[in-house]
Amino acid sequence: MNQHFGKQAFxxxxxxxxxxxxxxxxxxxxxxxxxxxxxxxxxxxxxxHDGAKxxxxxxxxxxxxxxxxxxxIAQNVTANAEAAFSAAQAMATAKxxxxxxxxxxxxxxxxxxxxxxxxKEFFDLSSRAxxxxxxxxxxxxxxxxxxxx
Numbered sequence: 001m002n003q004h005f006g007k008q009a010f011x012x013x014x015x016x017x018x019x020x021x022x023x024x025x026x027x028x029x030x031x032x033x034x035x036x037x038x039x040x041x042x043x044x045x046x047x048x049h050d051g052a053k054x055x056x057x058x059x060x061x062x063x064x065x066x067x068x069x070x071x072x073i074a075q076n077v078t079a080n081a082e083a084a085f086s087a088a089q090a091m092a093t094a095k096x097x098x099x100x101x102x103x104x105x106x107x108x109x110x111x112x113x114x115x116x117x118x119x120k121e122f123f124d125l126s127s128r129a130x131x132x133x134x135x136x137x138x139x140x141x142x143x144x145x146x147x148x149x
């Protein structure tokens with residue numbers, strides 16, 4: 001008897017759910033919720049993609065600036081070493097102590113002038129690189145703050 005009662009209750013419940021209709025306003029709300037969720041996901045995914053793209057651009061800019069500054073340092077070190085070897089070669093072939101002192105004085109004056117020029121140039125390059133990176137970051141921040149319609 002319990003088995004028969006269980007089957008009958010299950011059949012009645014199945015018939016109730018089979019014949020039951022979802023109210024149209026509930027369906028409309030469900031459709032709107034799904035559409036709103038899909039739109040939110042699309043906007044969020046686009047924002048995440050844009051953010052990743054911007055971070056890559058900023059990182060590329062920073063890396064390019066770092067590479068340029070490192071190359072400049074290598075050029076300066078090479079130029080300074082060449083100047084030192086040239087001066088050493090000239091001093092090694094000098095005929096007297098006063099000539100060596102004169103060559104050494106010229107070298108010190110030339111390397112001091114060269115170092116000042118290199119420092120100024122490196123500072124200018126560093127400032128421009130930092131400014132460029134800052135402009136990229138500000139542009140990205142302004143873009144991310146604009147409301148999406």
